[in-house]
Amino acid sequence: MVQRLIVWMAALLLSGAMAQGEIEIFSWWAGDEGPALEALIELYEAQHADTDVINATVTGGSGVNARAVLKTRMLGGDPPDSFQVHAGQELIGTWVAANRMEDLTGLFEEEGFMDVFPSTLIEQISTEDGIWSVPVNIHRSNVLWFVPGNLDAWGVTVPADWSEFIDVTCPALQMQDVTPLVLGENWTHNHLWESVALAELGVEAYNGLWDGTVAFTDPEAVAVWETFGAILDCANDDAAGLSWQQATDRVVGGEAAFNVMGDWAAGYMVTTLNLDPGEGFGWAASPGTDGVFMWLSDSFGLPVGAPNRDGAVDWLRLVGSQPGQDAFNTLKGSISPRLDSDLSLYNAYLQSAAADWSENELVGSLAHGTVAKETFMSEFATVMEIFLSTGSADAAANAAQAIANQTGLGQ
Amino acid sequence: MRSNDRLVAFLMLLPSLVLLAIFVYGFIGRTAWVSLSNWGSDPTQALALDPQIAFAGLANYRKLFTGIIDVRFRQDLVNTFFFTLFFLVGTLGLGLGLAILLDQKVRMEGLFRTIFLFPFALAFIVTGTVWRWMLQPQGGVNVLPELVGLPPLEFRWLTTRQQIWQFDWNSVPAFLAGAAAVTLAFMAWRAWRRGTRVRAGVQAAWTVGLGGWAVAGTPGVTLLPYPEMHGFNVAFVGIVIAAVWQMSGYTMALYLAGLRGVPEELREAARVDGASEFGVYRHVVLPLLGPITLSAMIILGHISLKIFDLIWAMAGSDNATTDVPALLMYLRSFRANAFAEGAAIAMVLLIMVATVIVPYLRSSLRGEVRR
Numbered sequence: 001m002v003q004r005l006i007v008w009m010a011a012l013l014l015s016g017a018m019a020q021g022e023i024e025i026f027s028w029w030a031g032d033e034g035p036a037l038e039a040l041i042e043l044y045e046a047q048h049a050d051t052d053v054i055n056a057t058v059t060g061g062s063g064v065n066a067r068a069v070l071k072t073r074m075l076g077g078d079p080p081d082s083f084q085v086h087a088g089q090e091l092i093g094t095w096v097a098a099n100r101m102e103d104l105t106g107l108f109e110e111e112g113f114m115d116v117f118p119s120t121l122i123e124q125i126s127t128e129d130g131i132w133s134v135p136v137n138i139h140r141s142n143v144l145w146f147v148p149g150n151l152d153a154w155g156v157t158v159p160a161d162w163s164e165f166i167d168v169t170c171p172a173l174q175m176q177d178v179t180p181l182v183l184g185e186n187w188t189h190n191h192l193w194e195s196v197a198l199a200e201l202g203v204e205a206y207n208g209l210w211d212g213t214v215a216f217t218d219p220e221a222v223a224v225w226e227t228f229g230a231i232l233d234c235a236n237d238d239a240a241g242l243s244w245q246q247a248t249d250r251v252v253g254g255e256a257a258f259n260v261m262g263d264w265a266a267g268y269m270v271t272t273l274n275l276d277p278g279e280g281f282g283w284a285a286s287p288g289t290d291g292v293f294m295w296l297s298d299s300f301g302l303p304v305g306a307p308n309r310d311g312a313v314d315w316l317r318l319v320g321s322q323p324g325q326d327a328f329n330t331l332k333g334s335i336s337p338r339l340d341s342d343l344s345l346y347n348a349y350l351q352s353a354a355a356d357w358s359e360n361e362l363v364g365s366l367a368h369g370t371v372a373k374e375t376f377m378s379e380f381a382t383v384m385e386i387f388l389s390t391g392s393a394d395a396a397a398n399a400a401q402a403i404a405n406q407t408g409l410g411q
Numbered sequence: 412m413r414s415n416d417r418l419v420a421f422l423m424l425l426p427s428l429v430l431l432a433i434f435v436y437g438f439i440g441r442t443a444w445v446s447l448s449n450w451g452s453d454p455t456q457a458l459a460l461d462p463q464i465a466f467a468g469l470a471n472y473r474k475l476f477t478g479i480i481d482v483r484f485r486q487d488l489v490n491t492f493f494f495t496l497f498f499l500v501g502t503l504g505l506g507l508g509l510a511i512l513l514d515q516k517v518r519m520e521g522l523f524r525t526i527f528l529f530p531f532a533l534a535f536i537v538t539g540t541v542w543r544w545m546l547q548p549q550g551g552v553n554v555l556p557e558l559v560g561l562p563p564l565e566f567r568w569l570t571t572r573q574q575i576w577q578f579d580w581n582s583v584p585a586f587l588a589g590a591a592a593v594t595l596a597f598m599a600w601r602a603w604r605r606g607t608r609v610r611a612g613v614q615a616a617w618t619v620g621l622g623g624w625a626v627a628g629t630p631g632v633t634l635l636p637y638p639e640m641h642g643f644n645v646a647f648v649g650i651v652i653a654a655v656w657q658m659s660g661y662t663m664a665l666y667l668a669g670l671r672g673v674p675e676e677l678r679e680a681a682r683v684d685g686a687s688e689f690g691v692y693r694h695v696v697l698p699l700l701g702p703i704t705l706s707a708m709i710i711l712g713h714i715s716l717k718i719f720d721l722i723w724a725m726a727g728s729d730n731a732t733t734d735v736p737a738l739l740m741y742l743r744s745f746r747a748n749a750f751a752e753g754a755a756i757a758m759v760l761l762i763m764v765a766t767v768i769v770p771y772l773r774s775s776l777r778g779e780v781r782r
Contacts, residue, residue, distance in 0.1 A: 001691075034626075064728070064746070067652075067745070067746070068741075068745035068746070070746055071748070072457060072745075074460075075458060075462075077460060093454055094454065094457070094748060095458065097454040097455045097457075098454065098456070098457060098458040098459045098460075099455065099459060100458065100459070100460065185727065185729065185730070186729040186731070187729065237567075238548050238567055238570060240569075240730055240732075241547070241548060241567065241569065241570040241571035242570075273429060276710035305460075338551055359698060364701060373454065374746065374747065374748060375451075375454065375748055375749065376748045378742065378743075378746040379480055379747060381729060381731070382480055382482070382483050382731070383480075384481060385731040386482065388572065389572065389574075398479070399479055399480060402479045402480055403480055406480070408454075
């Protein structure tokens, strides 16, 4: 009764809003990422002079706070017209499962998105019942960052796989009092873990973890934790106190040799630190993952009951279009998921990432919501905590399998 | 006329009664119901527009206290226990010390009082941010020794993973039974001295029973089929410091009011009887401050049980070594969509706070009626 009343009141309020031609876009892009969103909004307003865009942002990296606010709004029956969400299972496991999203297959066909987005990408943002969001950007998770000049001075090369890193690179660097690998706060551990898992398991078994065909307690999957532990022995011991930017700073400053981070690190080094891609910093696929592109993507979807549905559909049209994506991504420091974007607008790192995007095998990221539902992802932090406090690969693997069962991973 | 007055009074109170009934007790009831449901275990219902949730009994509570993954919740309870202990000891000790110092008729007492009380005026989120900066590994407190030519400290205040005083979670029932046995033994002894023999006998019997059960290793109760170690996370030291810094001024103000309430005649009488200045405090002033200490403990105790913002600001929400139940409640509900489990954590917190507050409210209400 109360709920119905709230819904009714919200509907009344929002019908008033619709009359004035407004569209509310909900996202977590503030600060450094704000200008990229602003560019999209300007394009939209140029096309729709009679519509005001309400830019509703809730700050907090990776949407940690925005997602909580969105949930209370959606539960109260007050959805924004379109909201930012990590493409893939983070959207599907939470909002599609709850029947709160509209299928966008029609829009994809109408706008020709089917032909310009890679088919693996479309597969990973769809279920049997439809396609659920329009990806606006692509970031790569499995990137190893370093400073080429520093590596020469220390006499090390980029390791081809983790066993080379652990046996050769790490001791050589530790002898010279250089941190071989720098890590930051908790989520960067999950971020490193997915790259290690991909390297140790290979594409097929890595994907198997998420569709339920490979168990976390499988000997191969347990071995991932052992490798991960050996890598942590080569990492800094003050990780929990560092943001990812501070971790990147240590590589740039020459205190540490390598860092595994998503390619927003390139944006940070180019824009904030004014370094030249290729000279000021170098990059490679994280050890053992050459030829595989682990992606994550921000996307926009259409919630059921969007107050200004037509306006929202137009927004999605723009978000997926080539001009929209090139305006957004050149400022955001990411690449466009479209295979036909104008590469001359992008910097050297992004051009190389775009080339890999069109040629490499694509797998989704765990830490950034592509391959596993939110419930699993959130509990995976506890698994990591169990591993960090006990150091036991078996305990971590058992805990991971327990939450996979509990959350129905892969179903 | 009289009944008319009553009607007016009732009508005046009615709006706040209705608001309280809905927004406090109604919502507590709703949370209690959610904590007994399965809301969140089925993703198709977790965030549906009109979620269909079903009764699940005590499943969420059982999971919290015995599930593999919920080791984090159990460590959070241990964290809360140690945090509350050190926070209370630190705040009461420092507050009382400051109050006694200010009670020595110092010059510019008002100025000092304001200075000491000032941190209390800050929000926990501000205190947390300031102290996070001060406790950075390469700055703040750690470089203080350099001012006098000593090497800087290396301690990782908020991020150390060091854990001391470890114990097995399975021995918690034994600890609880042991603590209850000791309390009952004390009560039995008091009852014996007062001469209520029957009551003393009953209490003594309970003491023996509980004590024996604890010593025998609590047969009949197995929480976990495997040992699970918990202990005091040293990373909490920094958080305790910040919390004590914030709240000890307030405790000082409470004690100062109490000290001013001690009649000068009593002190004079003690001095005439030959008591030293220390003796005056030991035998006259401190016993009279008992009720103040109790009030302060209640107020500080419930603050420490529900602490959230200070830790959020100092260590972030994801730093599991400095986690507390209130933070986990938020993470479970709004990140993992496990609303029922979040509600169960909320109810555990409510019960903990209630065990602190309700006896106090009862005794103070009784006191008022007597007056």
